[in-house]
Structure formats: C-alpha cells, structure tokens
Amino acid sequence: MAEDQSAIALRPARQGDASAMFILVQELAVSYRPERATFDQNFPRLLGENRQLLLVATRGGVVVGYVMASESMTLYANGPTTELMEMVVAPEHRGKGIGRMFIEAVIKWASERGCKEVNVPSRRAGAYYMRHGFEDSAPRYRFPL
Secondary structure, eight states: OOOOTTOEEEEEOOGGGHHHHHHHHHHHOSSSOOOHHHHHHHHHHHTTOTTEEEEEEEETTEEEEEEEEEEEEETTTTEEEEEEEEEEEOGGGTTSSHHHHHHHHHHHHHHHTTOSOEEOOOSSSHHHHHHTTOOOOOOOOOOOO
C-alpha cells in the first residue's frame, strides 16, 4: 500500500534534517540573524538531549516544520516546567493543523515528564497560543550577552 503523501507525520529530528531546519529557523528569527556555521555546531548538541524535545513535521518525507521545547527545574512552580522555545511551519503548510500537532506533542511530552506547566515566550503569537488553551502570563525580558 502506498504512503499517503499528504499525511503529516511528527518524528524526532535527526542530523539529516539540518539543512531543511536551517531554512525554517530563518523564517522564525526576527530578533536574531541565524548563522549557518553556528547552527551546524549547535544542532547536533540538541539531538538526543534528554531535557530537550526536538521534533520535525514531515509531509511526503519532506521537513515542513519543527518544534523545540526544553525542560527546566523550578522552585516557583514546585517542580519542572517545559518551555516551548521554537515552533515554525513552512508558510505553504500553515493552517493545516501542524502547529496544533506540535503543541499537543509538547504538552504530552511535558505531562509524561511530570512538568507543572508548559509556557511559551512569544510576543507575536500570543493570540495563537491562547486559542490553544494557553493563558496570558508575564512578559519576558532579555539581557543580550
């Protein structure tokens, strides 16, 4: 039986996904300018990292999006929390439920790990996350190094 080429599948990212993911990273970044050499140094460090979730969405075997989440131990939340750090879907594949699939996968991963909450640092996509059950919380501030 032939594989349904329109079906979206989620799977863990692997080294062979680097080029496709770098294109997506450039779609996501607004405050930063991703550098390929630095990406190539850091990407392998994320693969197989126990406290990181790095998934890709594929359609017909082609990477069309990715999500990255990270677990951190906290004192304020009485245990670990998960931060959905990065999520991007290629423009031509948006509006097809891939973001929802990513969010559900992150929530499931966090829940299985005993995390107390999933949070998302985002100024641009707050309304999107609120439609998926997230609550408005505190703004975030950064100190560039």
